[in-house]
Amino acid sequence: MNQLEAREPMLCEYTPKDYFGQVSGVDIFGNDHPLEIDLGCGDGTFLLEMAQHYPERNFLGVERLLGRVKKVCRKAEKLGLTNVKVLRLDSKYVVEWLLSPGCVSKLHLLCPDPWPKDRHHKRRLVQVSFFEALEKVIMPGGEFYFKTDHSEYFEWSQEKAQLFGRFPELEWAEDAFFYPKTDFQVQWEGEGKSIHRMRFQRPV
Numbered sequence: 001m002n003q004l005e006a007r008e009p010m011l012c013e014y015t016p017k018d019y020f021g022q023v024s025g026v027d028i029f030g031n032d033h034p035l036e037i038d039l040g041c042g043d044g045t046f047l048l049e050m051a052q053h054y055p056e057r058n059f060l061g062v063e064r065l066l067g068r069v070k071k072v073c074r075k076a077e078k079l080g081l082t083n084v085k086v087l088r089l090d091s092k093y094v095v096e097w098l099l100s101p102g103c104v105s106k107l108h109l110l111c112p113d114p115w116p117k118d119r120h121h122k123r124r125l126v127q128v129s130f131f132e133a134l135e136k137v138i139m140p141g142g143e144f145y146f147k148t149d150h151s152e153y154f155e156w157s158q159e160k161a162q163l164f165g166r167f168p169e170l171e172w173a174e175d176a177f178f179y180p181k182t183d184f185q186v187q188w189e190g191e192g193k194s195i196h197r198m199r200f201q202r203p204v
């Protein structure tokens, strides 16, 4: 028996019945409320604040580390949140293969690993192929939010967005709407680093 089979999933943990099928918000939450995805949700600070602020929306955190998944689930269950689930899986796989076409209203990629070494750039999540996958899973009029402290990764991502070319960029003024800081953003700002952000929309 492997580790996945041996472990009893927590209540807020989402485990697909079939990892080779496709899932929508209805499959995950049992209702058709708007679905938001937080890729690499870490300790869940952003995810849980959003879920508390917007009870009429559903939030799926994607995180590869089991310890973090458990931590977020414990907090969500303590808060009694029914609109949060966490999926322990690779973000790229989720976007490219698992999510049904057009099922996502907003997708957040906040402070992802920047993979700064040249030879590791291919591991970066933001690539032209990533935008192509987003174009399939984000519904028309839906949005993609991206933040990083890493200037070079930010420029890289802008370049990939331009090469892809089919998502217009939207303005994103600080405090324009409720958008809590993530755990990493708080840490980095505490170290005096500035955060870059971009927001795109899939055309209607």
Ligand SMILES: C[S@@+](CC[C@H](N)C(=O)[O-])C[C@H]1O[C@@H](n2cnc3c(N)ncnc32)[C@H](O)[C@@H]1O
Pocket (backbone or CB within 6 Å): 039, 040, 041, 042, 043, 062, 063, 064, 065, 068, 089, 090, 091, 092, 110, 111, 112, 113, 182, 183, 184, 185
């Ligand atoms: C730098 S942390 C940022 C966490 C959170 N978004 C924040 O801003 O506080 C990156 C997170 O993404 C997770 N992660 C990295 N690569 C991943 C992948 N391919 N699939 C899922 N999670 C991933 C890491 O385990 C980590 O929790």
